[in-house]
Amino acid sequence: MTTTSRTRLPPLPLVFTVAEARAKGASRSRLRRQDLAVPLHGARVQSVGTPPTWTGLGFATPPHSWTVEDLTALQRLRPDAVLSHATAAHLHGIPRPLDRAVDAPEPVSVSTPRDVRRPGVRVHRRTVPPEHRSVVHGLTVTSPERTWADLCAVRPRWDEADLVAAGDHLVRHPWAGGGRLPPRTTVERLAEVLEYDGEHHLDRQQQARDARRDRRLLSYGVTPMRITAADHAEGYRSVIAQLQQRRRAHDSPSEKTARGES
Known part of the structure; x- marks a missing residue:
């Protein structure tokens, strides 16, 4: 093996997992070199140019402290994890409550049928059907409609005024230069996902989670309805x-x- 072959990485994406690299022949010593960043245990990022920032990509400051590469690494490690709730709201540009100061970063919220044992990750144990998913900057997130419906279930952190503002943001026709752009969604599409139980709710484990969620909503003074x-x-x-x-x-x-x- 030549020196060049020992130092050169095999063809890999910008963010990759150690398992992917090892499967393509990369040595353990090569994966420990300083030209590779370690966003999460088991993942690496190649040093190519300047790393993207949230503001550089046109996003507001997120409620969490994770970078774009951190979230990409999480989904490379756990392809079944769908970014959801406040994390998805940030990626969809949904405004956060104005009167809430963020003193400490929030955990990143993911929805997945399996557990994710990662510091700084809040797990919602459930399956998100394909029709309730979308992709933003290469990241798999809940759709705008499903994200809004999820936010309705995390009261009192998002109160009625916050949810109205979030829904209005999604159905408005934003102004851009010479005209208005189409809305992200419609009132009708929001209504279709609000508290609608798909077939996965027939699973016994999911029914137990639904019951716990209903009890939590009742403790907030919210009476759930089954649609x-x-x-x-x-x-x-x-x-x-x-x-x-x-x-x-x-x-x-x-x-x-x-x-x-x-």
Whole structure:
């Protein structure tokens, strides 16, 4: 083996796993050289040019302290992990609550059917179906609609005003130069994913997680509703009627008077 072959890496992506490199013939000593950064245990980053920054890519400062390469390395190590909740909201450009100062970085949120034992990672044990996934800057994240629905389930961290602002951001037509761009999604598509249980909710473990989530929502004063395929088929008419009935039952007398009700 020549000196060149010992120092040259085999063809690998910018961010790769040690297992990938070893499978292509890279030696352990080569993977310990200083020209390779170590974002996470078991992953490496090649030193090629200037590393991208969040602001350089057009993103706001994230609620976590992870770099783009850190998140890429996490998904190289765990391809089943889908970035979700506040982490996905950041990548979709959804505004964070204005009155919340971030004193300490939040954990990175991922949704996966298996556990992820990594410091600084908050795991949501569930399967995200393909139709609820999208890709942002090469990272697999929950879709804008699924992200918004997930944020609805993490109250009180995101209150009603925060969620309205987040939804408005996704359905607005942003202005760009000479005209307005199409919205990220629509009100109808947001309604389709809100509290809708797919087939994976028939799994016993998922049902146990759903029950724990429902109890948590009840502790926040939020009453969950189960939305089924039959509700979707009828255009959610029964669901809307029930929501309106609940609202009337909880409205104050002054609010009922304003609507002309006794």
